[in-house]
Amino acid sequence: MRREVATVGIALLAALAIGSALILVAGRSPGHVWFAMLARTLGDPYLFGQILYKATGLALTGLAVALALDAGLFNIGAEGQLTAGVLACAVVGQALPAGTPAILAIPACTLAAALAGAAIGVTIGALRVTRGAHEVITSIMLNAIVVGVALWIGNAVLFRGGATRGGAIVAGAELPPLGLAGSAANASIVIAALCVGGMWWLRARTTWGAAWRAVGRDPAAARSVGIGVGRVQILAMLGSGALAGLAATNFVLGHKHAFEEGLGRGTGLLGISAALLGRLHPLGVALAAILLGFLSVGGLAVNDLVPKELTEMLQGVVLLSVAVAVPWVRRRWAQ
Amino acid sequence: MRIRRLVTLLVGVNVLLIAIGWIVVPPPTTKPGSGLRVGLVFDIGGKNDKSFNEAAYRGLERARTELGVDVTYIEPSEGADRESALRTLAARGLDLVIGVGFIFGPDLEHLAAKFPAVKFAGIDYSPSEGVGTIANLAGLRFREHEGSFVVGAIAGMLTRTRTVGFVGGMKIPLIRKFEAGYEAGVLHTCPTCRVVSAYAGTEPKAFADPSLGEELAAAQYGQGADLIFHAAGNTGDGVFAAARERGLRAIGVDSDQYDNAPCCVVTSMVKAVDVAVVDIIKDVAAKRFRPGIHELGLAERGVGFIADERNRDLLPLEVVEQARVIAAQIVAGAIQVPDR
Numbered sequence: 262m263r264r265e266v267a268t269v270g271i272a273l274l275a276a277l278a279i280g281s282a283l284i285l286v287a288g289r290s291p292g293h294v295w296f297a298m299l300a301r302t303l304g305d306p307y308l309f310g311q312i313l314y315k316a317t318g319l320a321l322t323g324l325a326v327a328l329a330l331d332a333g334l335f336n337i338g339a340e341g342q343l344t345a346g347v348l349a350c351a352v353v354g355q356a357l358p359a360g361t362p363a364i365l366a367i368p369a370c371t372l373a374a375a376l377a378g379a380a381i382g383v384t385i386g387a388l389r390v391t392r393g394a395h396e397v398i399t400s401i402m403l404n405a406i407v408v409g410v411a412l413w414i415g416n417a418v419l420f421r422g423g424a425t426r427g428g429a430i431v432a433g434a435e436l437p438p439l440g441l442a443g444s445a446a447n448a449s450i451v452i453a454a455l456c457v458g459g460m461w462w463l464r465a466r467t468t469w470g471a472a473w474r475a476v477g478r479d480p481a482a483a484r485s486v487g488i489g490v491g492r493v494q495i496l497a498m499l500g501s502g503a504l505a506g507l508a509a510t511n512f513v514l515g516h517k518h519a520f521e522e523g524l525g526r527g528t529g530l531l532g533i534s535a536a537l538l539g540r541l542h543p544l545g546v547a548l549a550a551i552l553l554g555f556l557s558v559g560g561l562a563v564n565d566l567v568p569k570e571l572t573e574m575l576q577g578v579v580l581l582s583v584a585v586a587v588p589w590v591r592r593r594w595a596q
Numbered sequence: 597m598r599i600r601r602l603v604t605l606l607v608g609v610n611v612l613l614i615a616i617g618w619i620v621v622p623p624p625t626t627k628p629g630s631g632l633r634v635g636l637v638f639d640i641g642g643k644n645d646k647s648f649n650e651a652a653y654r655g656l657e658r659a660r661t662e663l664g665v666d667v668t669y670i671e672p673s674e675g676a677d678r679e680s681a682l683r684t685l686a687a688r689g690l691d692l693v694i695g696v697g698f699i700f701g702p703d704l705e706h707l708a709a710k711f712p713a714v715k716f717a718g719i720d721y722s723p724s725e726g727v728g729t730i731a732n733l734a735g736l737r738f739r740e741h742e743g744s745f746v747v748g749a750i751a752g753m754l755t756r757t758r759t760v761g762f763v764g765g766m767k768i769p770l771i772r773k774f775e776a777g778y779e780a781g782v783l784h785t786c787p788t789c790r791v792v793s794a795y796a797g798t799e800p801k802a803f804a805d806p807s808l809g810e811e812l813a814a815a816q817y818g819q820g821a822d823l824i825f826h827a828a829g830n831t832g833d834g835v836f837a838a839a840r841e842r843g844l845r846a847i848g849v850d851s852d853q854y855d856n857a858p859c860c861v862v863t864s865m866v867k868a869v870d871v872a873v874v875d876i877i878k879d880v881a882a883k884r885f886r887p888g889i890h891e892l893g894l895a896e897r898g899v900g901f902i903a904d905e906r907n908r909d910l911l912p913l914e915v916v917e918q919a920r921v922i923a924a925q926i927v928a929g930a931i932q933v934p935d936r
Contacts, residue, residue, distance in 0.1 A: 267599060270603070271599070271602060271603060271606065274603065274606035274607065275606055277610055278606060278609045278610050278613060279615060281610060281613035281617070282613060284617070285613060285617055285621075287618065287619075288621065289617070289621060290616050290617035290618055290620075291612040291617040292615075292616075292617050292618050293617065293618075293621070295614075305684070305687065307683060307684065307687055308680075308684060311680055373618065416798070419851055424805055442687070443683070443710065445680075450627075522799060523920040558680070560673075561672065561677055561680060561681055561684065562684065563669040564669065564671055565668040565669060565670070568671075569642065569673055570672045573673060590599060593598050593599055595600070
């Protein structure tokens, strides 16, 4: 645990240094830019809310990737699972009769999102366990398929007029905004927080968590102590897909209240960064999601000081630093 | 403990870099200006897109240097950040916030209502269904069909195969204006000519798909077209690539696109987005902001075509003269240009 904190700390310091060097090259004062980034985002309730909004989606897709990776599977497919969740969530929300009370509408839409994501996830897991198809390949392919199918369904039946936006969900399914100056942050942050807590509990306190982590560390050893490796991997992918699908509640129920082409796009892929940066620990993933959300919103806030390409690069620099720091620290920790 | 040493080193490097920045880079100067604060949000593509956004940026820079206004801008990297960007600027209490591109329409309407003290302007803005004039929102539109008519007339005079092409980006009424004007212009100078048309798609990314643009252009050149006009943003780069490969001709759009393919770009239908940006800033500075739609056509020099020493070899002088006559007739109302 202390080692993980040290690793991420070193990586962030290195990323900060590289970022400062880039800002200097761009002809600005790094101190000024960093300060502006902090002051403008944290000092403005709206932008602070936008950070929470981005972090909510990222925490869920990050947990999805972390759960699968904990069980030894690299789920690149959170993007597709999220898209399936967005589509299912919006379709169910739209199909419910007007006047459906929130107590029914919200769980129905949430369940639809989780089930749609889980269906994609379990497909990847089953292909891996029964057919030996590598999950990286299948999940990447499924990303393309799901995004394509969602757009096709949208164009065929959902989109109204010239807009790439479907009909609105029933009022009862809308999650209330957190009220931060009209920002998109909404009550789905509670769902994300529950998932973070639940994952932490499952992972640290139950035999389930012990089993999937054992499978992740060494499947052969896990098998020899009687763990059903295939079953655990399929269940992990089911859970992973469900978590990615749940991120749809943030975008559909909390913000746009409809299916829109491209809604939530990128959150699944950036979830991989959140999982790796958070070192697979649920709390770490949540913090990583907040940091990545801060970088993306902060980039907008200081766009008049540094070009957007620079702040986009910064997310990559952070991740690269972590990747380099992990083996470096591991080798030297014992000394 | 090499880890501790590394941490010390990294902290040292950070402090050093920040100190260098503090000493070397002069603090941003606040020039004594008119006190007017203007913010601008670019469409996807950003301020260096060599086209539409860049023209808006030129206008903003001119306003900064000539009028001394305080300017700031944001380049959102994805669709979801567009509203966020506009709102960030509006919440800072700027005097004027400009959204560059039709796609900002609904966001501008929404925010104009939320921030009544801030003036908003949208390039290519058209009101959503059922939305009337909003007191603090101006739409800066161009009569693209007029400029397109003139380059269509040029195409009609230049074609040898009696077939010319049109490649549009996203299939929306705005791009249809280009197509309609162009078609009418071609038929004005060459009544027996054929215009083949194609669009790159129905989503915003249709403006950012050069490889699709190249396929569409290749198909039109294959059907006998020897000249293609594009109104497709970045997708148009593919049209130029197809033209270069075959040594056939093309017409650029928005900015002077001669540099994209000096062999082949006969002229460009230019939209003076920079002029529109400077004008609206001037209006706000002089406290004569008018809400509603402002249309800039040939008469206001909001649209036009390029004829200079660079494209002289591709565009004969007599064709230029004819085109000027046609433009004058449009301004005078002697020629009616369809817009859809």
